[in-house]
């Protein structure tokens with residue numbers, strides 16, 4: 475009987491049975507890095523804790539009791555002036571910030587390597603993007619940051635900009651010079667918003683890059699689940715300074731979140747904050763030591779694994795808990811390395827045409843990092859040639875705002891015929907979830923061959939595969 479099946483439940487059970495080493499998110503690593511009290515409660519009473527806004531608990535949308543105090547403690551621990559708890563990830567924090575700063579027709583300056591959540595903010599707000607050029611490390615094939623000069627150029631060209639949004643650190647752990655970016659923004663009275671989804675732990679160890687708030691950002695969002703120890707889907711939105719209308723940010727954060735927030739999720743934010751604030755330094759000392767030994771061994775094995783020596787324009791620091799391992803030099807794709815490691819009993823976070831990324835956290839069993847090293851010792855060299863995906867980062871001409879483009883009639887055409895047409899859909903290689911084409915943009919001539927090259931080595935897309943199935947473009951030219 476078909477209805478006796480529960481495929482997702484079965485898939486989770488099968489994954490647990492395989493029990494691969496967890497060199498991926500969430501950072502609590504299966505409850506191994508957790509606040510003692512919450513760890514015990516959650517372990518023993520997961521079902522009973524699933525509660526709603528009962529007396530004595532609180533209301534996410536108007537906190538006056540324990541949630542308000544928990545947010546206040548987080549504000550203190552992270553050095554913010556105000557902190558909001560989020561149960562729909564950094565995604566909801568980014569939406570709140572974009573909706574609070576931009577309305578229809580407004581300009582948002584943003585880095586081209588922003589996550590797809592920023593694109594959602596553009597569609598919902600009706601704002602137009604003014605893109606900041608990103609610095610691309612061609613060997614690694616990834617965007618690593620933005621320079622203050624690139625930001626200044628866009629702000630000069632767009633004095634009407636309502637806000638500037640950058641990602642720092644990147645998914646792979648590269649942090650930009652946020653102090654200089656904040657100075658550039660503030661000289662023009664523009665708030666700097668930082669997608670710090672991958673950097674919630676930075677406040678708790680001096681060897682990690684400077685946190686956005688300390689660098690002078692007006693707001694940042696942090697996925698505490700990714701690197702801070704809370705449950706998946708939870709995040710923090712921090713605010714400071716006078717450039718943002720805080721009432722409006724609070725309103726937008728409330729509008730984009732469920733009215734039935736999970737209390738275990740909210741409590742996991744409180745618990746992760748306590749753990750970070752009271753033991754974060756020692757916890758991260760251990761993690762950094764383990765990651766450093768592993769990085770050294772990787773280098774001895776001949777792998778390029780950027781660490782503190784890494785310098786590149788737009789990069790001011792590296793999160794040393796992230797092990798980005800370049801395998802392209804061995805003629806192997808990151809995808810193949812990831813599969814090989816999975817077969818060796820360890821699951822990494824992400825892979826791309828030439829790299830994979832392993833995440834270390836205080837929850838790690840050192841045996842997982844040993845498995846990673848052993849797995850790499852048996853990875854056979856291949857014959858894959860590095861592909862140049864630099865053209866994916868070319869800044870296209872914006873013909874229409876994303877909000878306008880997604881509402882106009884569209885037609886599907888083969889990818890090869892798309893250059894010169896206006897995109898009606900998002901093209902987003904996944905992971906890492908950074909769009910390379912946004913609705914409303916004129917499709918550049920180089921895009922088809924770059925996407926074909928990506929797909930040929932095993933790259934996947936979130937959504938329809940444009941290489942196999944074509945691309946949606948506007949049925950009529952803009953203004954027709």
Ligand SMILES: Cc1ncc(COP(=O)(O)O)c(C=O)c1O
Pocket residue numbers: 562563564565566589591641644645669671672697707708709906907
């Ligand atoms: C850079 C970046 N920003 C934002 C997000 C969205 O975060 P969340 O999954 O917490 O909604 C992600 C998710 O991967 C991300 O990589």
